[in-house]
Amino acid sequence: MVNEAFLKYQQRIQNLSAEEMVLNMGPQHPSTHGVLRLELITDGEIVNEVIPHMGYLHRCFDKHAESMSYQQTIPFTDRLDYLSSMNNNHAFVMGVERMLGIDQEIPKRVEYIRVLVCELNRIGSHLIALGTYGIDIGAFTPFLWCFRDREHIMGLLEWASGARMLYNYIWVGGLFYDLPVGFEERCAEFVDYFKPKMVELNELLTNNQVFVNRTANVGILPLDVAINYGCSGPMLRGSGLKWDLRRVDGYSVYPELDFEIPVGKGEMGTKGDCWDRFKVRIDEIGESLKIIEQCVKRLQKELKRSPDFDPRGKLPRKIIPKAQDYYMRAENPKGELGFYFIADGKTEIPKRIKARGPSFNNLSVLPAICKGVMIADLVATIGSVDIVLGEVDR
């Protein structure tokens, strides 16, 4: 059963003018970062129109969530944005805790551990974004360096949770386990190891003249367009707006921590271009390192591990929120991750959950900012959006 709009779209493809040509980019193209298909209507090297086709990785998150309890849904949230599973867990769990009304009772140590692992994961996610962006532009070395450093983070998180990518570590009311003995010290070591590596990466890629020429003044996203399309995260901040939900909503223990919100300034070209978005991610890694240092200090001093501390102590026996609906939003590495819950108040199974993925909205702006650009610049722009198809398709 195809509808009118689909027939209109087919007509558009069939009635191309003589100069135009359809070029399918993806779903197996390396620079689409997953199974995204972009249908390009080109005139020589110029892209006249971009028509994205998604859904190759659709796994019915919403439908699955309607048939299992909140606790059982947490592993599914891992698979939304599989590069930042901790952040997904955290957002989902906070939403459920607020509906249950237990969000003020979570022990401080648990909150600090959550923030610590989330920020580690944020660095890991940004490292992939930066490294693969280098590959899109044609620089191979930064990719290997980023993956080498990300490996340390994966090792740390594997040590804590037992899994390398899909952690299921943050639970409603607590954690899967306390941190292993010696984790805080290893984190501090990692920060000391990683800081000089970022300086190297900046020398190699960020301030590289070839890289700057390929990314500055390319894929400019004006701020009003970004807001109207619902862009968030580094996309929105790259366009020059200080908007970070960790500060705006002040959830978890972020109000107690000291960090800056980097924004794009148009240093190399125009405000909101690909280089600005790249630079925002670089700066955010530095801020995350600051947060990790503060968390580690706190966890080693006033919130020290003690034998009677049980991260599962506050776990509710049955998770049955009152009949209500709640929209939880949190700052993921990619932007605003939202979960909309509708609870019926009788069962452990939610009536409806909708996940609002940041990549989904960030990607939707692509057809608007890629009209009339060269194909090579389109590749540069997609990379700077930093999409994860697990979250676009859900």
Added chain:
Amino acid sequence: MSLAEIKLLLSVHFGEDVVLGEETGGLQPALLIEPAHIANVCFFLRDHPLTYFDFLSCLTGVHHEKENRFEVVYHLASIPYQTQLTLKINTEKPVNESVLPSFPTLYHVYRTADWHEREAYDLIGINFEGHPDLRRILLPDDWEGFPLRKDYKSAEYYKGIKID
């Protein structure tokens, strides 16, 4: 601005019958809006200097099977004021099964609604009048039915292949 002030603002500008009610039971209170006016209301709230709800965070289609109605929930956020607002619109399920429940589109107010409305059409089967490109977005274009409806029965065959 508080919810009561927004409600007052809307009823002064549009008249009494635009805001049908409010839900204040949960953590996030919501306003029920007359579906025909939703685009005008959002346009007004977006540009009014006292509200500036310029960011559409999320748009959700919901099927309430027991009440036999469809609902669309809008989560607006104001960047200058750092506030949030929930709007809801409802309609009865049409008697004729082949007619989709229909709401006005927000495409021209927030471009975020473009893909979110396509998703609601794709999974719940809600028609958005005036949307210029209401194609399926996540499922194949020739998919039958709307999977997120509570009464959805999964198909036995897909293109002649039996599904186990």
